[in-house]
Amino acid sequence: MKRIVLAAACLIVVATVLQALFDYSRLRDRQLFGHLVHRIDTDRPVVALTLDDGPTRRFTAPLLDILDKAGVTATFFLTGREVTAFPEGAQAVVDAGHEVGNHSWNHRRMVAMTPWEVRRQLRETDAAIRALGYEGPLHFRPPYGRKLVVLPWVLARQDRTTIMWSVEPETDLAFDAPPQDLAAHVIETTQAGDIILLHGMYSGNDSSRAALPLIIAGLRARGFDFVTVSELIALEAAR
Numbered sequence: 001m002k003r004i005v006l007a008a009a010c011l012i013v014v015a016t017v018l019q020a021l022f023d024y025s026r027l028r029d030r031q032l033f034g035h036l037v038h039r040i041d042t043d044r045p046v047v048a049l050t051l052d053d054g055p056t057r058r059f060t061a062p063l064l065d066i067l068d069k070a071g072v073t074a075t076f077f078l079t080g081r082e083v084t085a086f087p088e089g090a091q092a093v094v095d096a097g098h099e100v101g102n103h104s105w106n107h108r109r110m111v112a113m114t115p116w117e118v119r120r121q122l123r124e125t126d127a128a129i130r131a132l133g134y135e136g137p138l139h140f141r142p143p144y145g146r147k148l149v150v151l152p153w154v155l156a157r158q159d160r161t162t163i164m165w166s167v168e169p170e171t172d173l174a175f176d177a178p179p180q181d182l183a184a185h186v187i188e189t190t191q192a193g194d195i196i197l198l199h200g201m202y203s204g205n206d207s208s209r210a211a212l213p214l215i216i217a218g219l220r221a222r223g224f225d226f227v228t229v230s231e232l233i234a235l236e237a238a239r
Helices: 002-025 060-070 080-085 087-095 115-130 150-157 179-189 203-221 229-237
Strands: 035-037 046-052 075-078 099-102 161-163 195-199 225-227
Touching: 035 229, 046 203, 046 229, 060 087, 060 203, 075 080, 075 087, 080 087, 080 115, 087 099, 087 115, 099 115, 099 229, 115 150, 150 161, 179 203, 195 203, 203 225, 225 229
Parallel strands: 035 161, 046 075, 046 195, 046 225, 075 099
Antiparallel strands: none
16 A cells, blocks of 8 residues: 555656646746847837748748738748748748748757757758858747757757747637737737747638738837847847
């Protein structure tokens, strides 16, 4: 009986530790090593709009068209595999003057990856983006926002900033929430210095694409300007 109780207690401890590690890996505002930015403290009415994944043949152009018509420069976190599969789309993002970041090679969760595999994911995605002629900074955003020990350690060794976010309507509501609801959530909750996360590269992101012009118009009506992630970081560095 004592062995059964001890085994059960051990299982509870292990489950508790695993849950704690899982929860920590998802935190937006901290990691074990290196520099992480999820927003900045500023009195200036500026926000950074970020778009994850892609490029894709069907939906990169519509996103770029929305941003172009609104005169907004965003930060795109692209995957190396998709950049290589559709370089024309990635080139269009660069040519439109948007900032580009590294979002891994194939969007696998990187929490349990070896240091070698993390470095390979970073290196090959960097190379795919640089092949487009992009010369700007290459910040990194972890797939699904997950990071624990190895990934932040490698990023810190490379003096690389992890970019997370502070406004996430698709998770706070749902990916298929009505566009008006997604937009209202962003417009009502965004504060100066926030980093907004949206997706729009796939067929399941119809609501987000439809919400994007509403978000831009609503935030501008509140007096916000849009900057890239690097511009946002520079504001904090200048304080």
